[in-house]
Amino acid sequence: MTERTATIASRVGLHARPAGIFVAAARKAGVKVTIGLEGEPADDAMDATSILSLISLGAANGDTVVLRAEGEGADDALASLVALLETDLDAE
Secondary structure: OEEEEEEOOOOOOOOHHHHHHHHHHHHHOOOEEEEEEOOOOHHHOEEOOOHHHHHHHOOOOOOEEEEEEEOOOHHHHHHHHHHHHOOOOOOO
């Protein structure tokens, strides 16, 4: 299993718009991806392709999240998802 951390850059965290952009990218990743707040048990990680799960995570600007994926292409998928989370999606 591949694991990466990312710091949420969107000014108001993962609310509807940034969460929607992230979920769309996670669905296209081709591997199962989970997301959770840093410091939380891995068992509490949520499906990164579910907008409701992502919003309920409550990740705010500056929070660190942990992304996990497994399978072929997991490294590339996580690299692109981390880059997305570390971009202020509210500014676009």
